[in-house]
Structures are given as structure tokens and as C-alpha cells.
């Protein structure tokens with residue numbers, strides 16, 4: 001199934017969505033009810049609806065000791081007074097029912113609370129981290145896992161998740177690469193929409209529909225030097241072309257909330273950026289839901305040097321278009337006074353409250369405040385065994401086979417002795433990855449357990465840690481070398497801990513930590529066949545000792561079923577099909593690195609020619625490029641054909657190619673279509689992904705893969721932020737990564753031109 005970029009990019013860029021306006025999604029009577037309610041609300045009650053605090057009724061993620069309310073009694077008082085409208089990051093039906101009882105029965109107006117939480121890649125059942133799942137290049141799978149997460153999260157008493165994170169990540173030093181879909185805008189847009197559909201389902205009023213909150217608006221993934229919370233300095237064109245489309249496709253898929261980013265764009269913090277949150281988000285992109293601030297981000301306007309004090313920060317945020325203040329309490333403390341003093345018009349507050357109440361209405365909270373607060377559902381759906389199978393499937397599909405010099409798959413019948421070496425061999429503390437704080441610690445299946453379960457004789461597995469994650473172990477290397485010498489096959493389980501990935505985990509060096517590298521070098525020097533299993537939340541710059549192993553697999557953080565999924569791949573029960581959603585550079589110093597980069601005036605053609613766009617120590621290419629991933633099958637593309645090499649302005653051309661599985665195993669390949677606009681009024685990338693198609697074939701089978709391209713697929717943001725396509729010559733590749741493929745050329749002709 002090839003996904004038409006048209007519905008993704010054109011809508012996103014042109015801002016012409018047919019968004020389900022909450023108003024349109026609501027019955028007239030419901031709209032009137034909201035308006036009548038607002039008319040009765042005091043300004044404090046309005047500020048209360050615009051306030052979201054950590055949930056002390058069911059504290060799961062300990063509230064930040066510096067801010068917010070720390071105990072249930074105090075918070076209950078705030079709820080009773082109508083001074084809070086949303087609670088976040090608690091789970092459990094019982095606590096939610098206590099809170100909702102106070103809101104609905106004890107407060108003056110009985111407005112139900114909205115319960116939110118960070119369900120990023122699972123609640124109790126943990127799925128692969130989003131960057132891992134992006135490696136499946138399979139939006140349908142992403143939709144299924146999001147649906148499964150929604151089933152658990154709503155059963156645990158949540159109405160909304162602060163997900164999907166849709167920031168396009170341009171620098172692998174940034175820790176939050178792990179939370180998104182990688183470096184490409186097209187793949188990111190497809191997965192953003194799929195995850196929103198999965199979370200929300202088809203009916204927002206259903207008990208198992210989980211509101212999505214695509215975040216962080218906007219361009220957080222472009223922080224300078226990958227420095228967390230850092231500044232973003234990009235052109236309007238790059239903002240619109242690279243960073244907005246995933247939000248556009250998420251909104252087009254029905255998302256009714258979003259979250260402003262911590263970072264600033266061109267000197268204006270997103271949380272106070274009216275051009276961004278009102279003129280662009282609502283004016284151009286027609287977003288109709290409501291905007292959360294990120295955690296205390298409104299208060300942080302002071303530290304940004306953008307607000308004088310708390311009151312000024314609250315004023316700037318609400319005037320910019322932040323409807324719901326998260327955790328700081330600034331709105332409940334300052335909006336009543338700001339309105340009384342005239343610094344903030346009551347109309348501005350009413351607009352924010354209306355947006356929030358529309359969304360609460362749209363999910364049926366007024367008709368049924370006990371929605372998603374059912375203890376029987378909680379028992380039935382949270383941790384349901386069926387979800388483990390989906391987690392295992394998604395995990396296996398997320399694994400990317402980077403290199404395989406004839407070593408994999410292993411044949412369990414051979415009964416080979418395997419030495420499992422490295423800090424992630426027998427380790428259950430780093431299976432889930434970041435943002436899994438609702439999961440039961442230490443419950444996942446680690447690599448050793450997965451291998452033992454798959455081996456006819458588990459005693460054939462020798463485990464030797466060899467080194468800690470960040471430090472050596474006295475005698476560890478010697479012990480590991482000894483284990484390797486006694487084995488037929490060595491498996492090295494190396495990489496980052498989950499604490500080295502995620503928010504506030506920017507790294508200047510994206511390499512295997514030195515003690516692990518030393519371990520790898522010592523073990524590989526023995527000369528036994530070595531398989532490297534990478535544990536990571538970002539691309540890594542690999543070096544010899546690891547990079548020259550006979551087999552290397554990117555296994556990310558795979559969640560609850562890590563060990564079984566890895567064993568499924570290593571022993572060939574599953575045929576690897578993952579593709580890299582992020583480029584693996586040769587050196588950390590190449591970051592920010594991404595495949596869709598510009599040619600420059602001196603592109604490297606031959607590494608020996610000087611005065612070209614390269615570093616003195618390395619070409620500016622990728623060791624393992626975006627879109628790369630091997631299989632145990634051998635997939636071959638041929639017969640590339642275009643219906644026409646002249647693309648008329650308002651027509652389309654069909655592109656076909658034949659994919660054949662020349663291997664002995666059934667497998668899946670992701671066929672990728674890239675273009676290059678050779679000459680344009682703004683320089684264009686050397687490649688841009690426009691289509692993907694995942695194809696599964698048995699041994700010897702072939703399939704004709706069909707794509708179509710039209711002018712809207714060739715659009716870009718030109719001067720003045722106009723979305724344009726320009727006549728001229730284009731390259732096209734249909735391949736299996738961003739650096740290979742069958743090549744063709746076509747020409748886009750202007751409407752009046754007649755193709756010769």
C-alpha cells in the first residue's frame with residue numbers, strides 16, 4: 001500500500017485541512033451548553049479550567065518538588081473550588097474516581113476533570129520506543145500499537161496522552177530523537193497521523209478513545225547542536241517545509257490538542273509566540289483544538305529572558321495562544337488579576353476556556369464524567385496478555401539488520417555454544433527505554449532470557465557482562481574473553497542505557513561508551529564470529545571493534561518483549577525488515593546529519609579531490625544511511641518504468657518497478673521512492689523521500705510496485721512562504737535505501753507548456 005504524500009504534505013503545508021472543528025463535531029445543544037456554562041463561570045473558575053497539575057490523587061510520576069501541589073487533600077481543595085481542570089501523570093481508576101467525584105459533585109459548576117498522561121510507547125505493556133517503531137516504516141503497525149496503548153491507558157483512567165511526539169530530529173546528539181519518528185518529514189508525517197488515528201480510534205466518545213496531543217509545537221527537533229531546551233534558529237521556509245508537516249498531518253487525522261515546545265524559535269520562546277501559536281497554528285493551519293504549555297514552560301519565560309516575572313509570563317502565554325498551563329499554576333494565580341487589570345481581555349480567556357470545554361464535550365465527559373473510570377475495565381485491559389504478542393511483533397519488526405557477513409540467522413539445531421557479553425545481555429533495567437514510568441520495573445524479557453527460551457539447550461548460553469555501561473569491571477574483560485574463547489558464537493550487547501536517552505539527555509559524543517568499546521575490541525580480537533546487538537535511542541557513530549563485527553543489529557529499546565523479539569530475529573523465526581529512520585554517521589562531529597541535505601556548490605564526487613564539502617577526517621556521508629536495512633532474503637528491484645517522462649502541470653505520472661525475492665525465505669522489503677528537484681528558486685535536497693511501500697514476498701515471488709507522482713508531490717516552500725512547484729528536470733530513484741536505487745528522470749512542464 002503506497003501512501004500518497006499528497007494527503008500529507010499539501011494539506012500540511014498549505015494549511016488547508018478539513019479539520020473536525022470541535023464546534024462541528026458537537027451538537028448545537030452541546031455548543032449552547034458550553035456557552036451557557038462560560039456565561040456562569042467566574043474568572044477564577046475560567047482560570048481553573050486552564051490549569052493542569054500533576055495528579056496527587058494517584059501519584060505515579062512523583063510531582064516535581066519545586067512546583068505544583070504535593071498532596072491529595074490540598075489538591076482536592078483546589079478541585080472543589082474549581083481551580084484546576086486537568087490532572088496529569090497519575091494512573092489508576094480509584095484515584096481518578098475520587099478526584100472526579102469532587103469535581104462533578106462538590107464543585108459549584110460540576111465541570112468534569114480531564115485526565116492526561118505520558119503514554120508514549122505503552123502504559124503497562126511496553127512497546128518499542130517510537131524511533132524503533134519508525135524503523136518498521138509501517139504506519140499501519142504504528143496505528144495498531146497506538147490503539148493497544150489507548151486500550152490500556154483509558155482503562156487506567158486516562159482521557160489524553162501527551163503523544164505522539166512528532167518533532168523531526170535533525171541532530172542525533174539530542175536525547176529526544178528516541179521519542180519521535182526520526183529525521184524525515186514524510187515518514188514522520190505518515191507516522192504522526194497513524195499514531196493519532198490509533199490513539200483516538202474512530203469515535204472520541206468511546207470509553208477506549210484516547211485523545212492525542214502531537215508535540216512539541218514547533219521545531220523542537222531543530223535545537224542548535226542538539227542541545228536540549230536550546231535555541232532554534234531556522235528560516236520560515238525550513239520551519240514550514242521540515243517541521244510543520246507532521247503536525248499538519250496529525251491535525252488532519254483529528255488531533256484536538258497540541259503542546260507548545262520548551263524551545264524558542266528565532267528569539268521568541270514558543271510558549272509566548274503569538275505568530276506561531278495563533279497566526280500560524282490557527283490562522284494558517286486551521287487548528288481548532290487547544291494548546292498545552294509544556295511542563296512549567298510558561299514560568300520559564302522568565303529564565304528565557306522574555307518575561308519580567310510570573311504575572312508577565314502568564315500574560316504573554318495566554319495572549320500568545322496557550323490555552324492550558326501545565327504544572328506551574330501561573331494561570332490560576334495570575335489570570336484573574338490580569339483580566340481585572342485589563343492586561344488580558346476576558347474574551348481571550350473565554351476563547352481558551354471554550355476550546356477546552358469543547359474538547360471535554362467532544363469526548364463525552366459532560367454526558368459521562370465516569371468515562372474511562374471503570375474498575376472492571378481496568379482489571380480486564382491493563383496488562384492484558386494479548387498485548388504482549390503485539391509488543392513482540394512490533395519489536396521484531398523494529399530491529400534493523402545493519403550488517404550481516406553470512407553469519408545470521410543462527411541455526412538453533414546446531415546447538416552452538418553462545419557467549420553473551422556486555423552490559424545489556426542480562427539486564428532488565430534498560431529494556432523499556434525512556435518514558436515508560438507506568439511500566440512494572442524489571443518485568444520485561446531481557447536478551448539472555450529470550451535466547452535461553454529459544455535455544456534447545458539453554459546451558460549452551462554463557463553470560464559474561466564484561467563491563468558496566470559507563471565504567472569497567474575489574475577483571476570483566478578477562479572473564480568475557482574467556483567466555484568468548486569457550487564459545488562458537490559471540491553476541492555483544494552494547495550501547496546506551498535508557499537514562500542516556502530521552503529528555504535532557506543530549507550527548508556530545510554519540511558513540512558506544514569507552515569501557516564497552518574496549519570490551520568489544522578485546523573480544524573481537526579473538527577472532528570468533530561476533531554479532532553486535534546495539535541498545536540505543538538515537539543513531540550511533542560506530543567504530544572498529546563494533547563496526548567490523550560480522551553482524552550488527554540496531555535493536556533500540558524494544559520494550560517488554562525485547563529478548564524474545566531479538567531471539568526471533570537471531571534464530572530466523574522472524575526475517576528482519578526494519579529500515580533506519582535516522583542516519584548513522586561515521587563521526588559524532590558530523591551532526592546535525594540527515595540524508596536530505598543540500599548539494600552545496602562543491603559536492604563531494606571523489607574523496608581525493610580537495611576543496612569539496614567534506615571534513616578532513618571523513619566524507620560527509622553515513623556509515624549506515626537513512627532507509628538502510630538488510631534482510632535474510634535477497635530482494636532485487638528491476639524494470640523501472642515511467643508512464644511518461646513529461647509530467648504535465650495538472651496530471652500525474654505512474655512509476656512501476658518489479659520487486660523480486662531471490663532468497664530462500666519469505667520476507668518484507670520497504671521500497672522507497674525519492675526525487676531530486678535539480679534546479680529551483682530555493683536549493684533543494686539531494687534526495688527527498690516521497691513514497692514508501694512495504695512488500696512481503698515468498699521465495700522466488702515478484703510483485704510490481706506502483707507509485708504515482710503529481711505536481712503537488714514536488715511542491716516546496718518558496719520565497720514568501722508560498723507553496724510552489726516549479727517546472728524543470730527531476731531525478732527519481734526507486735530503491736531500498738536513501739543511497740541506492742534504480743534511476744530515472746522526468747520533467748515537470750508548466751500548464752501552458754506543451755510537452756515536446
Ligand code: GLC
Nearest residue numbers: 089118162215216294295503
Ligand atoms: C515534559 C516533556 C513533555 C511531557 C510533559 C509532561 O517535560 O517535555 O513531552 O509530555 O513534560 O510530562
